Amino acid sequence: MAREPVLTFTPSGIYCPAGDFHIDPWRRVSRALITHGHADHARPGHGRYLATEAAMPVIRHRLGDIAIDTIRYGETRQIGGATVSFHPAGHVPGSAQIRVEVGGEVWVVSGDYKTEADGLSEPFEPVRCHAFITECTFGLPVFRWTPQEEVAAAINRWWAANAAEGRASILGAYSLGKAQRVLAALDPSIGPILTHGAVEATNRVMRDQGIALPDTLHVGPDFDAKAHPGPLVVAPPSALGSAWARRFRGASTGFASGWMRLRGVRRRRAADRGFVLSDHADWDGLLGAIRATEAERIFVTHGYTDIFARYLNEAGWDAQVVTTEYSGESLDEPASDGPADDVTEGAT
Ligand SMILES: [Zn+2]
């Protein structure tokens, strides 16, 4: 009888038969191992959860009173016939790749990852394996990121120029990960840093777990915008153009996202400025990470899966596409609309 694979792809999500658990499942299951707190990976309704110590506070903040157990990076745990461990994915604070070993065969689920160190998330660590299940949100050669310091400098220059004209700068950045990364990169000497409630709630969770962020002022219902001239306001993308944002009359708006690499996305978002800043690996990051695993079999999930798998196969890997319900780097929260229609426009 042929041996069962270490992981299988089921209608509920990625499943380990030997350990009877799922990884980042999208339907309700009894036991879920969770790579990180983004809504498409950490969903409500599972019987039991396992996540890293560093990811737990935000998962609990988002999902409420769930039964969640924690594990340290690199610690091994036996679950049924499987040995599992979690390793830094560099995506957002606490994010992990999950290594599963059964009978000497090792599979790794990347979750979402980024290979560039961002100063907040635990830096990405390649894990050697036989099979690697990788996201490929930005799996096209057009996606190549500039170093974070350069993007940070551009954001600070934009902010300083707006402040000099007495305008507010409102920057759209999703509230878990990107927002804190932007905050940590800001130069507080330019002016006050303000936050939308969704961002501030996540900030609070992260500060409580010891992550250092600059001082911020929460823009609540009674906030007097005039008392804080020339601010940089960090808000979820969905808040831009809302009644909440209109209190900052004459503000300049910007977006921080990997999708800003595609001109059409920014245009349709009506943002004044796009900053190409992603919490996912770019083309070179994906290929570098895959090489570092030394895996022969590659399964690709969310993103430009068909194109990316074809590239890997031509380059000598045994790659296949896996259909999942993960949604990549979203422009809105909760994640939904993939801007796939911009590819022809921006990527050619
Ligand atoms: Zn994510």
Ligand SMILES: [Zn+2]
């Ligand atoms: Zn994802």
